[in-house]
Amino acid sequence: MKITAVACLCLVAQFAGTSAWALAGSFDDHRARAIRLDGREACPLPEGWNAVAARNxxxxxxxxxxxxxxxxxxxxDVACALAVRGKRILVAVEHSSTDDAAFQAAWRLPAAQFSEAMKRAGWAGxxxxxxxxxxxxxLEQLHQLAQSGRSIDIVAFNGTKDEAQGRRLxxxxxxxxxxxxxxxxxxxxxAARPYxxxxxxxxxxxxxxxxxxHSGAMFETMAMRLGSPPAVVSLHMETAGGTAWNCQLKPGMIPGPDKRITSEDLECAAHPISGHANLRRKPFIALGALPGADPNPDYDGVFWLGTVSGSPPAVKEPGSRESAAQSLKP
Known part of the structure; x- marks a missing residue:
């Protein structure tokens, strides 16, 4: 049966430059408070998106x-806003490409089974x-959109997907x-669908x-290899500071050239990050630079988030930090 009244789990509030998901309270609170609304008003496009879209x-x-x-x-927010406007969307996330088959299997499941299946696909530790x-x-929000009949897909793309690709590159x-x-x-x-x-x-x-x-070698980034410069718009995250969850060397820990960093050397927590003066604006996109700032030639523009707060692991396994040392690499 085709669903004609599409409900979208999206953000319905903006406050002091911060999206509704980032308001005070736990993520379970955010899930419980989320409001299902029909139509474009539930998922407004952020200011500045039209300038990006004009570049096609x-x-x-x-x-x-x-x-x-x-x-x-x-x-x-952006994916939801585009999807409710009838656009075909692919969202690529920096999870291991070797887990993509499991991501796609979870994507085909009903909503009641999606989250637990997804958490078994490379999230632990x-x-x-x-x-x-x-x-x-x-991903839960995107899955909700797809289940409601919107044309939206995901892909986990990080790293080599198999030995053949690794040898070739x-x-x-x-x-x-x-x-x-x-x-x-x-x-x-x-290329799989006309997104x-x-x-x-x-x-x-x-x-x-x-x-x-980096480390004495020069290399082209993913953004440089993804397509011709006009085909790619790259935006850099800008904030008013706050915290981000990551793993950093413990105070006083100085790794030597012959010392391998282990989980015991790391502190994984919400650590402070620096930022700009608070613009007191809702999140937005700007090609070029923030007001009063110089453009960063590494990017085409910025997306502004206001004050940010750290998000802990979705799957909590005390003492398990297999990939934590990777967070110290670019």
Whole structure:
């Protein structure tokens, strides 16, 4: 039976530059308080989106600092707003490409089974801010849209998907193989259907549109390899400061060249992050720079989130930090 009255689980409040998912209270509170409304009013497009759309990009990248409540919520807002306007949307998230088959299997399940199935797909033991409560809520919202009849899909794209891909890209310098695999995995997923918009949520280094030098090697980023420059709009996350959940070296811990970092050397928590003066505005997009700031040549523009707050892991397993050391890498 075709559903004609589509209910969208979206944000219905904006407060002091912060989305409704980021208001005070637990994420369970946010789920309980979410209001299902019909139509475009439930999911307004953020200010500045029309300027992005006017460029007609194939891909729009949101380069985030991992581990906030607000960044996944913002991408969810954009995806919801486009979907309720009849657009075909693909949302790419920085989870392992080897888990994508499990993501797709969960995507086909009814809402009552989706969340638990998703949490079994590579989320356990991750304290790096990628497998956060906010990320899970984003995927739950997108799944709700898809279940309601909207044309929206997801893909987990991070890293090489198999040995063959790894061998084929191994000749690239530095972190190049990883970046190239990210881009290729997104392109392949984007080619599967005639999507109107491909939204990519990824760490800000991968979103840069200029060559990066790291650990003595220079390499092209995912954003550079994803498509021609006009086909890609890359936005950098800007905030008024706050916290982000990530793993950092414990105070006084100084790693040596021959010392391997272990979970015992790390503190995974909501750590302070710096930001700009609070603009006291709802989240928005701006091509170029924030008012009064110089443009960052690594990106096409910014997305402003206001004050941010850390989002802890969606799957809590005390003492399990297998991927935490990876959070110290770009």
């Amino acid at each position: 990009p194939r891909f729009v990248i949101f380069g985030e600092t991992h581990g906030t409540q607000q960044a996944p919520a913002f991408v969810g 991750r304290s790096d801010g990628v497998a956060s409560e906010a990320m899970l809520i984003l 191994a000749h690239l310098p530095g972190q190049g193989p990883h970046e190239a695999a990210q881009a290729e995995n997104i392109r392949v997923a984007a 109107d918009h491909v939204l990519v949520l990824v760490g800000s280094l991968h979103a840069k549109k200029r060559v990066v030098q």
